[in-house]
Amino acid sequence: MKIGKELDYLLTLQKRKDAKERILKVYNALVYKKGNTKGYFNCPSAYLEKVNSRYYKVVNLLLEHKIIDFKSVNYDTTDLFNQRRKKFYDTEKGICMKYKFLIDVEEGYEYDLQTDYTTIYENEIWYSKTKKSLLDLGFPLENIRIKRDNFSRRLHTNITQHIEDFGSYRKLLEGGDYFLIDGKTTQPRLLWLHLQEIGLQDEKLNFIFENGLDFYQYILDRIPVLENDRDEAKDLFITWINGTGYIDGEKKIIRDIFPIANTFLKHYKTSDYKNICRLLQYKEAKIFIDDLLNNCPVEFCLSIHDALVVKKEDKDLMLNWCKERRPEIIFTLEEVKRKKLEC
Known part of the structure; x- marks a missing residue:
């Protein structure tokens, strides 16, 4: 320094x-x-x-x-x-x-100050569990870097050498030995839950989540221009909540579908349009890192945004534990595949 x-x-x-x-x-x-x-x-x-x-x-x-x-x-x-x-x-x-x-x-x-700020979280359980899991996959200790981003919203696990030197995540995790416990439509659900917390009631969001409907299919059924493309529906949602306010053409009807949520988003972005992204990522991290990863009853566990990777023999235990621990989130179980890890 x-x-x-x-x-x-x-x-x-x-x-x-x-x-x-x-x-x-x-x-x-x-x-x-x-x-x-x-x-x-x-x-x-x-x-x-x-x-x-x-x-x-x-x-x-x-x-x-x-x-x-x-x-x-x-x-x-x-x-x-x-x-x-x-x-x-x-x-x-x-x-x-x-x-x-x-x-x-x-x-x-x-001035030579011997301080490594990338390891200030090493006494946290989620940190040690992540490190142990990466070591279990065969990554050398000296190549592992684990850190949280600003305001602890995301967990980054970086390997300092090329990951191909030790085998890619796809090769290490896919093939039936590892499973993904995935939060289903987590970001839309977290938006709905936040509105509930602050006393705002968006009728359509309430109808979707109180009746266990598929959020993205609900959008697809009401916005024909999306041509029943689920990825398009997801992109539209991200643009709506994280964008500066511009939505292309007929897709902007999403504002009318969820009027209360849209008014909230508009107000919340007043000082910075990135505020909603920060809010939802923060809530997601509090659930998947600070709670589920930090307290899970298994030794091997890695977090990937709104999902957890566990070993095959632990999948049923973890799925049931997650459902009991966080009943407000819908969890699904599937074998790890490359597409999921690249999301």
Whole structure:
């Protein structure tokens, strides 16, 4: 890492060695999260807390000395000449804190801080279970990298060498020895569940999920331009919830089919059209990683978005366990195939 004059001055003000070390660790953790991002970058408090439990003291010092700034919103519009601002984040919506550096982090003298921020979750059960499962598949320990993305929405399992050197996922998992416990139409269902949580009732969504109907088939039956193409229906749903608002031609009728949900989406995207994507991914991760993967009663288990990969001998146990654990999600069981792993 580089220590510029601003950070160096802050360090000279510290009389205690542990205070200096805490500043260096948190500062470096922020630089790591920044990556190549220009301007504001996501940095959840849960991440910084794992770096140091007293991270907030460092953040306050960095703010005070104009080394970083946080994204904020005005919460009092009565006086335009005296704006009152607060930090912009919302854990319920999956929106984490955003910071930006006010200094050039590439300037200054070199400082060797031996910290690997890719392994800050290694004490978590889901982390160790994922690592053990990858080792069971034959991947060398030194080549395994496991991390969560910003705000812990996704779990990434990267192999540092070409995966073909050890066998592809297809070759390792398909063939009857591994099965996929898949959440059926999880994203539409999570949207419906969220609307229920906040007291919004979309009549059509209620009708679909309360009667166990197929969400995508429901769309196909009402939007002829999709020509009964299930993949087209899925793409339309993703465009509707994650897009900037534009929907091509006759496909935009989806807004009229689900008017309450559409109004909610429009409002929710006001500050950032990606907010819905963040919200649903966050809810999905809380279910499939932080709950199911973290607490499952089997040794081998890998998560792939809204699904879990388990061994053949564990498939029935896990399927029944998932159904009992999360009755709000519909789970299906099928043999692992290449198409599923590439979704």
